[in-house]
Amino acid sequence: MSVHEQALKGMRIEDVHAMADGWQVTTTGALVTLGHALIVRQRIGADRELFRAELPAHLAPWQLTESNAFRCVLQGNGLRLTVQGDSVLVLAPQQHIRIAFQGQFEAEYAQEVRGNRLLLDPLGGCGFYGIPPRPTELPLNAGEGWALQTHLARWDELWVGVYPPHPRDARCLYRSISHEGSAEAPYPTDAVIADAAQHCQILTVHEAWAADAPEWAENPPGSRYVHPKPWETDHPVPADPAEFARVRDRTRALGLELIVYLSPLYCNAPDLLGEMRRVLDEYDVDGLYFDGWCGHRDDFRPAYALIREARALLGERTLYLHSSTEPFGTAAVYLPFVYAYADYVLTGEAGRFGVEVDPFLRYCVSGHQISNAVGMWCHYGSWSNEPGYHAVIPSTEHIHRALDAHVRIWRKTHDWTRTPEELARFDREYYGRLAAMQGAGSLE
Numbered sequence: 001m002s003v004h005e006q007a008l009k010g011m012r013i014e015d016v017h018a019m020a021d022g023w024q025v026t027t028t029g030a031l032v033t034l035g036h037a038l039i040v041r042q043r044i045g046a047d048r049e050l051f052r053a054e055l056p057a058h059l060a061p062w063q064l065t066e067s068n069a070f071r072c073v074l075q076g077n078g079l080r081l082t083v084q085g086d087s088v089l090v091l092a093p094q095q096h097i098r099i100a101f102q103g104q105f106e107a108e109y110a111q112e113v114r115g116n117r118l119l120l121d122p123l124g125g126c127g128f129y130g131i132p133p134r135p136t137e138l139p140l141n142a143g144e145g146w147a148l149q150t151h152l153a154r155w156d157e158l159w160v161g162v163y164p165p166h167p168r169d170a171r172c173l174y175r176s177i178s179h180e181g182s183a184e185a186p187y188p189t190d191a192v193i194a195d196a197a198q199h200c201q202i203l204t205v206h207e208a209w210a211a212d213a214p215e216w217a218e219n220p221p222g223s224r225y226v227h228p229k230p231w232e233t234d235h236p237v238p239a240d241p242a243e244f245a246r247v248r249d250r251t252r253a254l255g256l257e258l259i260v261y262l263s264p265l266y267c268n269a270p271d272l273l274g275e276m277r278r279v280l281d282e283y284d285v286d287g288l289y290f291d292g293w294c295g296h297r298d299d300f301r302p303a304y305a306l307i308r309e310a311r312a313l314l315g316e317r318t319l320y321l322h323s324s325t326e327p328f329g330t331a332a333v334y335l336p337f338v339y340a341y342a343d344y345v346l347t348g349e350a351g352r353f354g355v356e357v358d359p360f361l362r363y364c365v366s367g368h369q370i371s372n373a374v375g376m377w378c379h380y381g382s383w384s385n386e387p388g389y390h391a392v393i394p395s396t397e398h399i400h401r402a403l404d405a406h407v408r409i410w411r412k413t414h415d416w417t418r419t420p421e422e423l424a425r426f427d428r429e430y431y432g433r434l435a436a437m438q439g440a441g442s443l444e
Contacts, residue, residue, distance in 0.1 A: 029087035103146035181206035257286035265292030287318030339371035348382035361405035368406035
């Protein structure tokens, strides 16, 4: 079976059946009814109708043309609807069409960029993403709900995500990450690993674990990196094989998972998936850290397909994804259905894009009832209102604001041991409260 037909991370088509005037499709996260109207309900965390759209009568009747574990395709007279197991609906018109969606919940968080919209409340929500981008109108409604209008052309696609697409993974909620490595100290010392192991279950080594990229390695458009730039290599290999083996052996001896850097955004490998497979097998690591996945592009479909292929390759191994501005150049509007394939998603390196701290943490970082990946706060890039990086150990206030928003914080063991009193405070406050939450049986 092709990976494009596989149900991954438990996200699947559960049922497809005909009704008197159309079809009903059940996915892990959504219930989709298609007839004279398109009606979409959320299934995880809340059983509620999210939105509906009255459809032109001439589109009927609808025919089922494809059905497998991951997708089913319903063809009408001028519009094709694909329903995916990750609770994404893809509307592909074969004629020009206007569609008006009527929301059935009040969006506490509503953000837009180039017509792409993310509409959320504490229980979940939905997102609308056009390929190519098309203007969408969101008139103000009196009372609850919202209305969204879009005008599509032949060969356009409108991707609609229903959130969350899968339940939270309880095994990930209380595993903590120590994120290590720099050009100056590419491999953590035994002392750093031992210190991290007191509180963390995962050790991530950043890009400098790998040797420099070849001289010909080109930057992504808009970048001006100079050598050494190991993140752009076409063939990741340890910069120091003996040191890499030491780190791997020491992490294993202390019961830590070892995750290594490999960036789909920067890597120059022609066979990117093949390099992922080689790194996992040759170096016997427990997962991959993706520093970016798509870059800034409105057509995210190839990168989305790669994320699904990477998830299939990893199986039960850990996927730790950094995505602070992808794919639309902002953290305010993003693709939770992509994040749903990761175990952990790091956000916040590039700032908050005008969103205040608390809604930023809850709706841009946390993942809770959105993607249901565990959201990690890249604290140094977004705790301050000032631009740039502000590398300090998170304050007591930020620890509690993060945990209140269902957000987790990495530990930068090597860097933070430079201020041992502050690190001791962080460990006491952050891991103390996390342990209390776990002891209380909280799945948030």
